[in-house]
Amino acid sequence: MAKSNQTVKGVKTKEKGYIRLFVQIFFFTLVGLIVINHALEESGKGISWLSSASLHAICPFGGVVSIYKFVTTGMFVKKIHESSFVLMFIMFILAVGFGPLFCGWICPLGSFQEWFGKIGKKIFKKRYNNFIPNKYDKYLRYLRYGMLALIIYKTATLGYLVFWNFDPYYTLFNFWTGEVAIGGLIVLGIIILASLFVERPWCKYLCPYGALLGIFNTFRIFKIKRNPSTCISCGACDRACPMNITVSKSRVVRNHQCISCLKCTSEYACPVAGTVQFATKGGE
Ligand code: SF4
Numbered sequence: 001m002a003k004s005n006q007t008v009k010g011v012k013t014k015e016k017g018y019i020r021l022f023v024q025i026f027f028f029t030l031v032g033l034i035v036i037n038h039a040l041e042e043s044g045k046g047i048s049w050l051s052s053a054s055l056h057a058i059c060p061f062g063g064v065v066s067i068y069k070f071v072t073t074g075m076f077v078k079k080i081h082e083s084s085f086v087l088m089f090i091m092f093i094l095a096v097g098f099g100p101l102f103c104g105w106i107c108p109l110g111s112f113q114e115w116f117g118k119i120g121k122k123i124f125k126k127r128y129n130n131f132i133p134n135k136y137d138k139y140l141r142y143l144r145y146g147m148l149a150l151i152i153y154k155t156a157t158l159g160y161l162v163f164w165n166f167d168p169y170y171t172l173f174n175f176w177t178g179e180v181a182i183g184g185l186i187v188l189g190i191i192i193l194a195s196l197f198v199e200r201p202w203c204k205y206l207c208p209y210g211a212l213l214g215i216f217n218t219f220r221i222f223k224i225k226r227n228p229s230t231c232i233s234c235g236a237c238d239r240a241c242p243m244n245i246t247v248s249k250s251r252v253v254r255n256h257q258c259i260s261c262l263k264c265t266s267e268y269a270c271p272v273a274g275t276v277q278f279a280t281k282g283g284e
């Protein structure tokens with residue numbers, strides 16, 4: 001009986017894993033199509049039903065770096081549009097409810113690192129994502145806040161998209177257009193290489209937008225909660241977490257690095273039903 005229950009959980013877990021994968025593929029494809037269409041528009045061959053917006057126009061972080069200029073001059077930073085502001089607010093509302101859902105489910109660069117990292121997982125198995133000693137790693141995780149502050153300050157004082165010069169997200173989707181900066185190519189190359197050893201290296205250490213959304217983990221409405229009374233201390237939740245968060249030691253995950261991927265929950269990794277949940281109540 002126990003074996004049959006495990007089998008049923010295994011199948012359901014797989015199905016639920018596919019839901020997230022489907023969402024990630026959907027957004028990756030959508031962004032790819034929008035970028036290709038934008039390039040085709042310039043030669044009059046665009047797909048009429050698809051948005052002709054550029055990648056900048058559909059980037060919510062563009063809204064964040066434009067706030068200062070918009071408040072002080074009523075204008076956007078060059079290449080940024082109203083749509084970035086709208087997306088920025090939508091992502092903030094989502095984050096108040098569910099944390100950095102954008103990072104775990106939508107961001108194509110996050111998905112790309114995750115998919116590429118599967119090669120590293122195959123090569124290094126259990127050692128994958130565990131190469132950097134915790135005594136250094138725990139401080140390195142705050143680098144992305146320095147990055148966030150630097151980009152906002154530089155964009156505000158210089159008045160243009162300084163991040164564009166080394167933006168791996170822009171580079172990933174535009175490397176074929178010849179419109180990318182050498183800095184972006186170098187950063188993307190380093191991320192691809194690092195993904196073979198560390199899961200989501202950009203998200204963990206340098207992403208300024210992930211840093212901002214991570215703050216919402218401290219007060220979000222739906223949280224990752226663990227019930228210590230049913231926990232069997234197997235550590236499966238810790239091993240499943242791409243961001244190396246020790247879920248097995250928390251009642252409520254408030255870590256700024258959580259990306260709301262749900263991999264640690266009883267729907268996925270935790271073998272005890274109802275022990276790790278994505279919920280509003282209990283555990284605190
Ligand atoms: S596995 Fe859990 S704790 Fe880790 S990032 Fe995903 S949702 Fe957050």
Ligand code: SF4
Pocket residue numbers: 226230231232233234235236237238247248269270271272275276
């Ligand atoms: S996977 Fe579930 S049972 Fe195992 S340590 Fe984590 S919370 Fe406890």
